[in-house]
Amino acid sequence: MAVPTGVSEQDWAAALEGFSAVVGSEWVFTEEEHTSLYHDVYSIYQGEPEDPVVPAAVAPYTAEEVQQCVRIANQYKIPIYPISTGKNLGYGGSAPVYSGSLVLDLKRMDRILNVDVEKATVLVEPGVTFYDIVDHFERNNIPLTLDMPDPAWGSLIGNALERGMGHTYSQHGRDRWSGHCGMEVVLPTGDMIRTGPGASGSDVLWQDQKYGIGPDVHGIFTQSNYGVITKMGFWIRPAHEGFRHARVHVPRFDDIHKLVALDTRLHNMEICNGMSVMASPLYGSFGPMLFMPPVTDPEHLALLEVRNGERPDPGPLAAYGERNRLAFWWLELKFHGPNSVTQAQWDYAKDLFSREIPGCWFEEYEPLEFPLSEEVKANLNTYGHVEMVNIGIPSLHRFAMSMRNQFNPEPGVGHFWFAPMIPKTGEQILLAQEVLQKNCERLGIPLLAPYYSMMPLMWYPRAGIFLAGWNVHADPERNRRTREQYVELSQICADHGWTEYRAPAPLHDQIMRMSNGFNDHALLRFHETLKDAIDPNGILSAGRYGIWPQHLREEGQG
Amino acid sequence: MRTVRFITWLSVLLALALTASAQDTAEETALERGKAVYDEWCIICHGENDPASGGGTAALEFLYQGALPAKLEDRSDMTPELITELVRRGRFGMPNFRLTEISEQQLDDMIAYLRRDSGDVGDANDSGD
Numbered sequence: 163m164a165v166p167t168g169v170s171e172q173d174w175a176a177a178l179e180g181f182s183a184v185v186g187s188e189w190v191f192t193e194e195e196h197t198s199l200y201h202d203v204y205s206i207y208q209g210e211p212e213d214p215v216v217p218a219a220v221a222p223y224t225a226e227e228v229q230q231c232v233r234i235a236n237q238y239k240i241p242i243y244p245i246s247t248g249k250n251l252g253y254g255g256s257a258p259v260y261s262g263s264l265v266l267d268l269k270r271m272d273r274i275l276n277v278d279v280e281k282a283t284v285l286v287e288p289g290v291t292f293y294d295i296v297d298h299f300e301r302n303n304i305p306l307t308l309d310m311p312d313p314a315w316g317s318l319i320g321n322a323l324e325r326g327m328g329h330t331y332s333q334h335g336r337d338r339w340s341g342h343c344g345m346e347v348v349l350p351t352g353d354m355i356r357t358g359p360g361a362s363g364s365d366v367l368w369q370d371q372k373y374g375i376g377p378d379v380h381g382i383f384t385q386s387n388y389g390v391i392t393k394m395g396f397w398i399r400p401a402h403e404g405f406r407h408a409r410v411h412v413p414r415f416d417d418i419h420k421l422v423a424l425d426t427r428l429h430n431m432e433i434c435n436g437m438s439v440m441a442s443p444l445y446g447s448f449g450p451m452l453f454m455p456p457v458t459d460p461e462h463l464a465l466l467e468v469r470n471g472e473r474p475d476p477g478p479l480a481a482y483g484e485r486n487r488l489a490f491w492w493l494e495l496k497f498h499g500p501n502s503v504t505q506a507q508w509d510y511a512k513d514l515f516s517r518e519i520p521g522c523w524f525e526e527y528e529p530l531e532f533p534l535s536e537e538v539k540a541n542l543n544t545y546g547h548v549e550m551v552n553i554g555i556p557s558l559h560r561f562a563m564s565m566r567n568q569f570n571p572e573p574g575v576g577h578f579w580f581a582p583m584i585p586k587t588g589e590q591i592l593l594a595q596e597v598l599q600k601n602c603e604r605l606g607i608p609l610l611a612p613y614y615s616m617m618p619l620m621w622y623p624r625a626g627i628f629l630a631g632w633n634v635h636a637d638p639e640r641n642r643r644t645r646e647q648y649v650e651l652s653q654i655c656a657d658h659g660w661t662e663y664r665a666p667a668p669l670h671d672q673i674m675r676m677s678n679g680f681n682d683h684a685l686l687r688f689h690e691t692l693k694d695a696i697d698p699n700g701i702l703s704a705g706r707y708g709i710w711p712q713h714l715r716e717e718g719q720g
Numbered sequence: 721m722r723t724v725r726f727i728t729w730l731s732v733l734l735a736l737a738l739t740a741s742a743q744d745t746a747e748e749t750a751l752e753r754g755k756a757v758y759d760e761w762c763i764i765c766h767g768e769n770d771p772a773s774g775g776g777t778a779a780l781e782f783l784y785q786g787a788l789p790a791k792l793e794d795r796s797d798m799t800p801e802l803i804t805e806l807v808r809r810g811r812f813g814m815p816n817f818r819l820t821e822i823s824e825q826q827l828d829d830m831i832a833y834l835r836r837d838s839g840d841v842g843d844a845n846d847s848g849d
Contacts, residue, residue, distance in 0.1 A: 191819065199818040203810040221820045251815055269820040293764075313774070315764070543771030550772060558764050562775025564813050565765075566782050573779075573812045 163192050164217035166240050167262025173238040180234040181220045189221040189270070200248070200265045202257035204576025206645055207668055210638050214261040214668075221267040225287075225346060225354070225392035231266060232390060232701075233352030239699050242266050243706075244390045246288035246320030249313070252578040252631070253324065254667025260704035260714065266390065274298050275393065276369070282306055283343065283369040285395045288319045293556050307554040308398040309335040314556030319394045323384050324664060327621040329437050329551040331498055332429055334397040336437055336621055339384060344368040346393035347383055350697035354392075369395035387689070387709045388696045404501035405553050406529040407436070408508055410515050411489035412522045415476035419588035420519050421493050426586055428495070428514070429623045433507045436496025436552070440617040443488045444479045447615045449569075451560065453545045456611075462486075468612045471600035492525075496552060501529045564631055569610060574633030580648060581629045581663040582655035584618055591618060594628055594660060601654050605647045627663050645669065652676060667706070671719060674708025690715065754833025757826045758793070761817060766792045776814065796837040803831050 165174045181190045191197055200216040207213040222228045235242045241263040248256030248269065258265060272289030277298070284295065284306075292314035299306055309328035311321055320326075322338040334341035345357045355361065357380055360368035372380070382388050412421050421440075428434035441447035441454060446466050448456040457463055465479050476490070483490055495511060497504035508526075515522050530538060530548060541547040543559045550557040566573045584594045599613040618626025632648065635641055649672050652662055656676040665673035678685045689709045693700070700711020710718035765776030769790065781790035789795050807827055810816035822830070 189820075196819055199808060199816055201816075203816050204813075219818075248818065249815065255815065256818065267818065267820050269818070555772075557772035558774030559772055562765075562773060562778065565775035566779035566812060567775065568782070571782070575811075576813060 164194070164197070164215065164262075166217045166264050167260070169238060169240050174240075177234050177238040177240055178218070181231055184227050184230040184234070185220055185222050189223075191219040191221075192217070200245075200256045200267075202255035202576075202667070204251050204255055204578060204634055205257065205668070206578060206634050206641050206666055208575060208634065208636055208638065208641060210641075212261075212668065214257045214259065214263075216257065216265050217262055219265040219267050221270050223270045225271075225348065228266070228268070228271075228348050228390055228392050229352050229354055232348050232350065235264065235701050236351055236699055240264055240701060241704050242701055243703055244268060244288075244386060246317035246323075247291055247315070249291075249316040250320060250324060251313075251576070252666065253664055257667065258703070259667045259670060259706050260718070263704065268390075268392075271392065277304060277306070278369065279304055279306060281370060282398050282400055283395055284308075284318075284398060285344070285369055285393060286318055287393060288317055288391060290318055291315050292318065292321075296554075296556050305401040306398055307401050308396070309338070309341075310551045310554055310556050311338070312551065312560035313558050315558065318396060319391055322394065322396070323386055323391060325384055327619075329549070330554055331399065332432070332435050332437075332623055335399070341397045342380065342394055343370070343372050343397050344393075344395035345380065345383065345391055347389035347391055349389050350699070350702040355389075369397075382692060385707050386703045387693060387706050388702070390702070399554075402498065402530075402532045402553055404499060404504060404529055404531055405436075405548065406497040406501060406504040406508055407494055407527050407548065407552070409492045409494045409525040410511075410519075410522055411492045411525065412519050413483060413490055414480060414521070415490050417519055417522070418491050418591065421491055421515075422586060422588045422591065424514060424518060425493055425495070425620070426624060428511055433510055434495050434497065436498050438496065438620045439494040440491060440620065441494075442491050442615060442617065444476075444483045444490045445474070445615045446611065447617065448611065449563075451549065451563070453547075466612075466615075468599065468614065471596075471603045473596060473599075473614055489523075501531065504529065570633075574635045576634040577631045578634060578648075578666040579629060579664070580632055580651065581627050582652070582660040583622075583625050583627050583663050584660045586618075586620065586622070586624050586626050591626065593658070594618070594655075597654065597658060598628065598651070601651055605650060607647050607651065628660075629663075665707075670706060671708045675719075750829050750832045751836055753826070754829035754831070757822060757830045758833055761822055762792070762830075765814070779812070792834060796835065796839075798834055800831045800835070803827075803834055 165171055178190060178192065197216045197219055200219055205213050220231055222231050241260055243258035243263040244266040245256045246268050256265060268288040270289060271287040272294060273287045274284065274290055274295060275287065276285040292310055295308065295318065309330040311326050311328050322342050325339045328336035328338060330336055344360045347355050349355065358368060358374045359371050361374050383391060410421065425438050441452050446457040448454045457466065462482060465482055466474050468474060480490060497507050512524055530553065542550050542555065543557065550559060564570065564573065564577050584590050595613045602609055602613065616628065618628045620626050632644060649669060652673060653676050661677040662673050674686060675683060686708065693709055694712050697711060700713055704711055704714055705718050765774030767773060767777065769777040769781060777790045784790060804827065807817050807822060
């Protein structure tokens, strides 16, 4: 039987007895055939000595059991690593950062504790998935909806703590963390706190108001360095009444600047409340999520050839676009709300674009009315129709993109994400395309398509993310090269101010250091000060996002 | 004496019938439980090749090119070892599933369900109690 790193066999035996007494021996896993299930199947260290090992896992059923387990771990100084549903695929999955940590598996805690229909709030445990909550709403005829992430099988709480994103509303929607309201947290000492007005001991305001008296501590619990979240509230939405989407096409290369600026303006005015999407038909943007097939016309293809990493000349492309009624760029706007209201919002947007960008034209789609007809439902996620994630319907449609298909005929054993964040301006988008294209070529990074055809995902109101999935392979040498490419490209982006949105667990140290260089990594030192104060024995999530407890700091950062 | 022998035979036949019926019921229950596990965890990728799917059926369709059924429920050739390996280890982007997600009994039930047409019901009679 494996023993957690740094723990004596005697202490380990006593701790196991304690865990079994708390959760029942059937929920304490120590056999290799069971603990190996916590291995990250997408690990970028497949088969290498650095691949984290899990000596044991414990699966509590209640917050009180979590408290007792954490107390035992703290007593015997056992490194623990909590997971919600373990579906943080591409970022570490259910495996710890620090090899030899015991996994605290919270999947069994899957209760939806409260739903307030009038105020549109929910209170859930960590094991509740997006599928679970939508299923609960449907079975109980509850007229509420919430934003969906790409794959809906993950945890609401886990997704929020990881600052995951969805695809619907700007406010309390696709930025999952922005929608949290009220937490219950077990601290590394085993003490339990409730945040916001819930700290009073009453729950009457707990999901209604984020702030109580005193400093707002919520943010320090993201990314799981300082506590185990056992309950969390969320602000969600009344059920959809209508959905409208439409595209603004612009003819010239330079129109990108106005196009992006006006999109930001419309979001800041809250006239546009859905997630915008951009593409360049002339630069050959394609993909199932854009509902655009690849370019096949030989004349067009010849104009798209990238030489020495340089951007294909926009002049001949614009001329080709004029002859073929193809836009240089398009922007898809999305509006959530009653159709009578969104009609007025869209009319305003059309007036604005017509005034500011001469020659632009519009492509409108039939707005959706809810509840959806069977015919509309049958067409969702198909070319020319709406994606389920855009209207809060759980699916794995986007996850399917990483499976074997015509665009990915030889899939890896997993994938992870390269995802630099960039400011939302035309100038920065164009610069990022060039920097990424040239450096991918220089580093030999394979691309499905040139970066000139790719656009950032506009998850945030004022920033974009150039998201790209990279395959993980069974060959260690190939993975080693991939890791080097990822770190080097991330550093190049960080040097431009484009830091990563999240990162695969084994590379947290490098990403943390390159993302927080200001004043000799003062922010990391502050995180470490907090770590030492809140987690004096350094038992919780050691190394997560580069934050190590004192006794492992030198070793971890080395 | 003849009456006693008749009653004895009747008892044996009745007992056999009851045993067979109990086995049938246990087997049916295991298959139902197995289908429920499959529906909860697998069908979102390995059900119909529809636009909401996680792409398992589409990926197998692409891989097999018609040589094997792409929907796992249409196959009868998968061994318990293969199913266990796929569920516990994952493959090509499909993640694995832990005991807190699919228990050993649930996996046995699902194996029984996926092998219901194989002519070998394996441990399907295990009630799981």
